[in-house]
Amino acid sequence: MSDDSTSGAHRPLVGRANFLLSQLGFHIAQTFAARLAPLGIAPNHFGLLMHLGRGEGSTQQQLADVLGIHRKVMVGLLDDLEERGLVERRRHPHDRRAHAVHLTDAARELLPRASRVADQHEDEILAPLDAAEREQLVAVLQRLAEHSGNLAGVHPGLSQAAARSRRPVDPSDMPDA
Amino acid sequence: MSDDSTSGAHRPLVGRANFLLSQLGFHIAQTFAARLAPLGIAPNHFGLLMHLGRGEGSTQQQLADVLGIHRKVMVGLLDDLEERGLVERRRHPHDRRAHAVHLTDAARELLPRASRVADQHEDEILAPLDAAEREQLVAVLQRLAEHSGNLAGVHPGLSQAAARSRRPVDPSDMPDA
DNA sequence: CAGTGATTGTTACCGTACAGGACAATTACT
DNA sequence: AGTAATTGTCCTGTACGGTAACAATCACTG
Numbered sequence: 001m002s003d004d005s006t007s008g009a010h011r012p013l014v015g016r017a018n019f020l021l022s023q024l025g026f027h028i029a030q031t032f033a034a035r036l037a038p039l040g041i042a043p044n045h046f047g048l049l050m051h052l053g054r055g056e057g058s059t060q061q062q063l064a065d066v067l068g069i070h071r072k073v074m075v076g077l078l079d080d081l082e083e084r085g086l087v088e089r090r091r092h093p094h095d096r097r098a099h100a101v102h103l104t105d106a107a108r109e110l111l112p113r114a115s116r117v118a119d120q121h122e123d124e125i126l127a128p129l130d131a132a133e134r135e136q137l138v139a140v141l142q143r144l145a146e147h148s149g150n151l152a153g154v155h156p157g158l159s160q161a162a163a164r165s166r167r168p169v170d171p172s173d174m175p176d177a
Numbered sequence: 178m179s180d181d182s183t184s185g186a187h188r189p190l191v192g193r194a195n196f197l198l199s200q201l202g203f204h205i206a207q208t209f210a211a212r213l214a215p216l217g218i219a220p221n222h223f224g225l226l227m228h229l230g231r232g233e234g235s236t237q238q239q240l241a242d243v244l245g246i247h248r249k250v251m252v253g254l255l256d257d258l259e260e261r262g263l264v265e266r267r268r269h270p271h272d273r274r275a276h277a278v279h280l281t282d283a284a285r286e287l288l289p290r291a292s293r294v295a296d297q298h299e300d301e302i303l304a305p306l307d308a309a310e311r312e313q314l315v316a317v318l319q320r321l322a323e324h325s326g327n328l329a330g331v332h333p334g335l336s337q338a339a340a341r342s343r344r345p346v347d348p349s350d351m352p353d354a
Numbered sequence: 355c356a357g358t359g360a361t362t363g364t365t366a367c368c369g370t371a372c373a374g375g376a377c378a379a380t381t382a383c384t
Numbered sequence: 385a386g387t388a389a390t391t392g393t394c395c396t397g398t399a400c401g402g403t404a405a406c407a408a409t410c411a412c413t414g
Contacts, residue, residue, distance in 0.1 A: 011292065011296075012330060013224065013227065013330040014319065014322070014330045015315065016295060016299050016315075017299050017302065017303055017311065017314060017315050017318060018205050018209060018295065018298055018299040018302050019295075019330075019332070020315065020318040020319065020322055021198065021201050021202050021205050021302070021318065022202045022203075022205045022206045022209065022220075022332065023202070023322060023327055023331075023332050023333065024198050024202055024318060024321055024322055024325060024327075025198050025199045025200070025201055025202010025203055025205070025206070026199075026202055026203075026206070026332065026333045027322075027325050027327050027333050028195050028198050028199045028202070028325075029199045029202070029203070030333060032195060032199065043199075047190065050190065115188065118193060118195065118196075119188075119193075121195055122193050122194050122195040125194065125195050125198070125321065125324075125325070126194055126321070127324060128320045128321060128323075128324045129317065129320070129321070133317065134194065137194060137314075137317055138192065138193075138194050138197065140306065140310065140314055141194065141197040141198065141201060142191060142192075142197065143305045143306070144201055144302065144303070144305060144306070145191070145197055145200060145201055145204075146305075147302075147304055147305045148201060148204050148205075148208075148302070150200055150201075150204050153189060153190040153191045153196075154200075155190075155196070155199065155200050155203065156200065156203045156204050156207060
């Protein structure tokens, strides 16, 4: 407190929770994208596949609403996934202008693998923590996420942060893999 | 564990620490940028100013090295800050091709205000936690950050995530301010 | 002291990603 | 039937990141 009178800006960034969270979050997003790249999908694709794995047949508009993105972005995401043979745009049974989005068998085979990648990634991130600390951290983060106003399970950077899956994985971006 | 045999992807994202950290980190970066926007700077500018507040006279190359970005990005950052009258590119005393970057009085007046914005922002993010929980969270995050391989106090998204300060602050991005 | 290579800051270029508006096809309402 | 709204898509302009190149200057070498 006594130092603040001189400049007020000397509190280091590494002691601020907001900086640490942002720094860690960005790093995690980067490394997760790198881990997912060999599977041919990006984190936003993974989130979309996860959602579809829990309920198919939705329209693109419904999916966009749930994930908090614009229809146009959903078009691009589904184009990517359809190109990789992971989703199908079927005709909607009740609305002929809408598509009913379904997973393919390839996606049902890929999804568990991607989920395992996420588990491994999480495990590596949390390596310095024991089981009790991990549990406590997740609980705290869930409280913070809920308070932040973000929709549960909806990543705010879905529309932009993960669209660079086309870029080949740069080894310099992967510190230890 | 018993459900994993069916699809393996049913573990919700909200229970994964890596997703929560990425989600929170992104949200924090966004809201922090919005809080900083009225001051006319972006988070990356703030980080640079913070660094300069602790030692002026460095060359642009030295600053770029410390912050882990390319010289070209530093040129843009300093262009922004110089345009806002926050930094000066003086002649380097020993190297006439390099610039010695110095803060202006306006920056010395702005820096404590920006620092207070960061404090308020942190306080809002951590609102659901009491003092002990906050301290423990910071300690845990520091451990994770150190293990992640990120340089202390260096934000990996410095080069890209904060360059949108020109965008006017969208009220829908500010949940409660 | 001349000369060659390396370094600093800057600019130009290119490819990509995102936001906005506009569009045909189809549905819902009157 | 006819009008308004919705769905999915496309087009365009804009901005950003990364590469290469450039003038100016320094450091080293003979």
